[in-house]
């Protein structure tokens with residue numbers, strides 16, 4: 267694997283999931299694979315799970331991780347070609363990325379969208395310039411449009427849950443991605459990426475439900491059933507993935523804060539005793555109710571724990587496992 271930016275960088279999704287679960291069973295299986303190699307984790311935005319799970323994963327493979335909070339500790343980066351840098355930016359990506367590429371064997375980047383200009387965000391100009399100028403494999407720790415380490419984790423968690431649940435072990439599961447309310451505009455990355463991975467996996471009946479106006483880019487959702495009635499969508503669901511996102515069409519806007527879209531036990535009763543997922547962080551009793559998060563159907567802690575194994579499987583592939 268040369269980079270990990272989207273599901274398109276993965277040749278065999280199920281094999282990658284299997285590798286991740288092998289690391290979960292034996293974390294130090296390949297503890298020499300990354301010996302004498304260094305991985306840089308660059309954060310232009312905040313993180314809890316991604317930064318810590320990727321460090322743990324790298325260390326399990328014998329790599330030395332170094333974290334750099336570019337947004338707080340680095341020079342302000344310029345990304346515009348031909349920029350006259352007489353403003354607030356201090357260093358051009360063309361100059362910074364090759365230096366970072368010389369310091370590290372793998373570079374990982376987290377960069378959120380601005381949610382102002384769809385064209386700029388969906389061009390992935392920041393991560394693409396790291397790919398262009400760094401000269402080493404780039405791993406997305408969430409970019410402007412996608413969060414592939416989260417989506418791989420989600421698929422690991424679904425497959426793990428299916429294997430231990432006789433109700434759904436040998437069936438094609440119904441997976442529902444449901445929009446949830448939030449107080450502020452949130453990127454479409456997790457929803458885009460989850461859709462892309464579930465579609466690419468191809469082993470689920472995939473339904474996406476949201477209020478009208480929250481349609482995601484068809485690039486990622488093509489093939490999924492779109493339902494505007496959440497109750498209908500939840501019927502017979504085996505997995506419910508809860509996530510807020512801002513509007514793609516009216517880019518970055520919050521069009522609804524309708525509380526009725528928050529998942530509750532009453533709504534979950536419509537499902538096939540579905541397991542509930544969320545990438546975290548979650549706003550309790552806004553996006554998801556306490557009763558769900560603290561209840562027996564929640565997979566959120568298991569899901570967040572699985573971030574380590576997803577990252578470990580990806581890094582191992584890049585290291586040549």
Ligand code: CP
Pocket residue numbers: 312313314315316317408416545546547
């Ligand atoms: N799910 C996720 O990416 O969490 P963090 O933002 O805390 O890394």
